[in-house]
Amino acid sequence: MTPVARKIIGKTIAALLSCLAGAALAQGYPSRVVRLVVASAPGGGSDLVGRTLAQKLATALGQQVIVDNRAGAGGRIGAEVVAKAAPDGYTLLVGTSSLMVIAPAMYAKLPYDTQRDFAPVSLLGSAAYVLVVHPSVPTRSTKELIALARAQPDKLTYASAGSGASSHLAGELFKMMASVKIVHVPYRASPLATLAIVAGETDLMFSNIQPSMPAIRGNRLRPLGITSAKRSSLLPEIPTIEESGLPGYEVVQLYGMLAPAGTPRDILRRLNEETVKAVQSPEMRDRLHAEGSEVRFSTIEEFEKLIAVELKRWNKVIKQAGITEVQ
Numbered sequence: 329m330t331p332v333a334r335k336i337i338g339k340t341i342a343a344l345l346s347c348l349a350g351a352a353l354a355q356g357y358p359s360r361v362v363r364l365v366v367a368s369a370p371g372g373g374s375d376l377v378g379r380t381l382a383q384k385l386a387t388a389l390g391q392q393v394i395v396d397n398r399a400g401a402g403g404r405i406g407a408e409v410v411a412k413a414a415p416d417g418y419t420l421l422v423g424t425s426s427l428m429v430i431a432p433a434m435y436a437k438l439p440y441d442t443q444r445d446f447a448p449v450s451l452l453g454s455a456a457y458v459l460v461v462h463p464s465v466p467t468r469s470t471k472e473l474i475a476l477a478r479a480q481p482d483k484l485t486y487a488s489a490g491s492g493a494s495s496h497l498a499g500e501l502f503k504m505m506a507s508v509k510i511v512h513v514p515y516r517a518s519p520l521a522t523l524a525i526v527a528g529e530t531d532l533m534f535s536n537i538q539p540s541m542p543a544i545r546g547n548r549l550r551p552l553g554i555t556s557a558k559r560s561s562l563l564p565e566i567p568t569i570e571e572s573g574l575p576g577y578e579v580v581q582l583y584g585m586l587a588p589a590g591t592p593r594d595i596l597r598r599l600n601e602e603t604v605k606a607v608q609s610p611e612m613r614d615r616l617h618a619e620g621s622e623v624r625f626s627t628i629e630e631f632e633k634l635i636a637v638e639l640k641r642w643n644k645v646i647k648q649a650g651i652t653e654v655q
Contacts, residue, residue: 357417357595358391366422367406369399373536373619377452377583378422380615384606403427404439411440415447415590417599422452425582426494428635433643434492434651442639447596448631449585450603455621456556456580457498459569460540460549461532462525470553471573473532477508485511487521487530492651495521497642498534498555498579500649502569505577525549534579537562537620555579562620582624582638584631600628 362385366378375397382393398406407427413419428442440446459470465484467473477484488496491514503510513530515521522540525533526548535549537560543549544563553569554560557578569577585603587596604625606612613623626634 355594357598358389360391360418362389362391362393362417363396363419364393364422365396365398365406365410365419367398367403367424367427370397373455373581373621374403374422374424374583376615376619377621380612381422381452381585381603381606384609384612385602388602388605402431404431408439410586410588411445413588415588415592417587417591417595419588420449420599421446421586423584423586425580425638428582428584428586429638429642430492430494430497430646432639433646442635445589446586447589447591448628448635449587449596450600450607450628451624451626451631451634452583452585452603452607453616453621454556454580454582454624455619456537456554456560457495457534458537458540458544458551458560458563458566459502459532459553459555460525460535460544460551462528462530463547463550464528465531465550467552468550469572470567470569473552474506474508474573477506477510481509482511484532485513485530487513487515487524487533489518489521490514490516492646493518494579494581495534495536496651497645497649500651501579501645502534502574502577504645504648506574556622558622560620561617561622582634583621596628 364378364382366375368374378395382395386393398409403426407421410419410421432438432442461467467476486499488499490496495518496512496514499512515524518536521533522535524530526543534555540549541562544551551563551566553572554563554566555569555578557568557570559568607623607625616623
C-alpha cells in the first residue's frame, strides 16, 4: 500500500470514528446541566429572551438550563466564552445581531468569527426600533421628514447610543436609502440619547420602542415609523418606515441561539426542534410582545443563510458610512 493510500484510509477512518462519537453523544444528550450564555447584564432584551427560553428548554430537555450572564466589551466576552467551549451542546449562546453581524463588520480584531466559530441553531425573536422626532420638528410622517431633510441638508440632527450602535446604523442606513444629510450626535448610552431628544437637544432618533413609550404617550416625542417589516404590537397605529415613505427599509435587533462550531448535527437538530417549540409557546410570545419584541424562529439552514446576508449588508453600510472602529 502506498503512503498516499494509507493517508487517505487513515483520514476516512478518523472521519467515521468522529461521526460515531458524535452520534453516541447525541443519543444521550442531554445528561447534565446545559449552560445558556447571555452576553449582557441581567434585565436587558437578550437576558429576557434567554431566561424565558431557559425555562421552556429545561422542561423539554429534562435537564436544568441555567442562564450565565457574561457582560462586557459589548457582549464580545460572552461570545468568546461560547466560541471556545467544547462543541458538545452543553454551552450555548443567546446572540444578537450586534454580536453576530455588526461587530464583525465594525472591529478589525475580534476573539471570534461568526461563521467559523459558531453553529447556528435557530432564530428566537426580533426587536424593532421606532423613528421619533421632537415635537418642534414640523413633520408628521416619514415622507415629510425625508422632504424636510432634503430641503435643509445637514440641519437636522439625530441622536444615537454611540458610534456603531444599532441606533447609529439605523440612522446611517436611513440617510443612504433616503439620500438625505442628517448630522449624527452620539451619546454614551441609549438613555442619554433619549433624554437628549426629549429635551430638544437633537431632532430625531431611532429608539428602542419600550424605553420611548412614556415620552410618546406624554406627547414629548412624536413617532413617525417602525423600522421592522411589520408594525409593532406596542404601537400598531404607527406605520412601518417602509410603508410610510422608504421602500425596502428594515432594521431590527435579531436574537438567535448559537452553539460552538463542531457541535454534532443531531444535537443541533434536537436543540432546533425544542427551541422552535419554545418560542411559539404563548408564555414566550406574550413576554416578548410585552417588551416590544416579536417571536421569530427558523431552521438551522435558514439562520445560517440570514447571518451571511446580514454580515454582507452591514459591512457595506459601515464601510460606506465611514464608521471607524470603536474600542
